[in-house]
Amino acid sequence: MRTRLTGALLAVLALTTAGCGGASHARTDAGGTGTHAGANRVEPLAGEPDPDLPVTVRSADGRKVTVGKADRVVPLSGSIAELVFTLGLGDRVVARDITATFAQAAKLPVVTRGHDVSAESVLSLKPDLVLAETTTGPAEAVEQIRAAGVPVLFVAPARGLHDVEPRIEAVAAALGVPAAGEALAERTQRRIAAVRKDVPREAEKPRVAFLYLRGSASVYLIGGKGSGATSLIEAAGGVDAGAESGLAKDFTALTSEALVKAAPDAILVMSKGLESVGGVDGLVKIPGVAETPAGADRRIVSIEDGALLSYGPRTDQVLKSVVAQLYEGDAA
DSSP, X not given: OOTTOOHHHHHHHHHTTTTOOSOEEOOOSSSSOOOOOOOOOOOOXXXXXXXXXXXXXXXXXXXEEEEOOOSSEEESSHHHHHHHXXXXXXXXXXXXXXXXXXXXXXXXXXXXXXXXXXXXXXXXTOOSEEEEETTOOOHHHHHHHHHTTOOEEEEOOOOSGGGHHHHHHHHHHHTTOHHHHHHHHHHHHHHHHHHHHTSOOOXXXXXXXXXXXXXXXXXXXXXXXXXXXXXXXXXXTOEEHHHHTTOOSSXXXXXXXXXXXHOOSEEEEEHHHHHHTTHHHHHTTSTTTTTSHHHHHTOEEEEOHHHHTOOSTTHHHHHHHHHHHHHSOOOO
């Protein structure tokens, strides 16, 4: 999930993440959720790299961290777990965050839910290395892990496409496999570039609003500047309707007035969020949605929660799905 989501927002997201599938198409002629789960797997690099350890690296919180070995790794976010598995070191991962929803991690024990890290659960697995986002918490739990002598490396949160390469290389460096990091970064950037090359160039760019929905918790938000979606929307040839309409905060409570001002031609959502409001049929019943061009046309783009804003090795797949749903017609 998107690492910029903080505090209560991350907690709500974590509670509804488990069990979601791959990238999905939201449009439907029926009254269901409109999502069709695809293969939710990561694609590791060929071969298993041999970590060259120990290494001393700079953590995103400013500390220097020395990693002596990486036989038992605990990533405290789904996006970091994805990086470790894709680098070819998934067999060393001994636990997962609830947001690690891809198939290869499914059987690992859940020891944390974003901002609800259980230091006792992590330490019980005797990890050699803990990898975390700078948004991971609570801070007391992280300090308890560090106090036990376990190296904890923080990685800066993903805010856009420009963060893909630095995050890959930071995790690879901590694991002692910098060459694999370079190879994965190159593969990922090449694949993203290939998708961007085929993005339709419309005379008038579609306005896309990113809505964060959790119907069961009555959470309805519209993304603005800093939501993390802008980079993806622009890469797909669109305009971030929330940011362009003047929403300066990362997320703002969804209102009819905000929707009218944003005037989106399409709405981008996480698949679990769409399900939580009753699918496309339920989404257009939210006040103000039906009055937008997106609501009138039922032009909804739905992507699996754990992949949408992770900005990692599967970003090309996410972008490809966004482009396909945004431009291929099949209006519901």
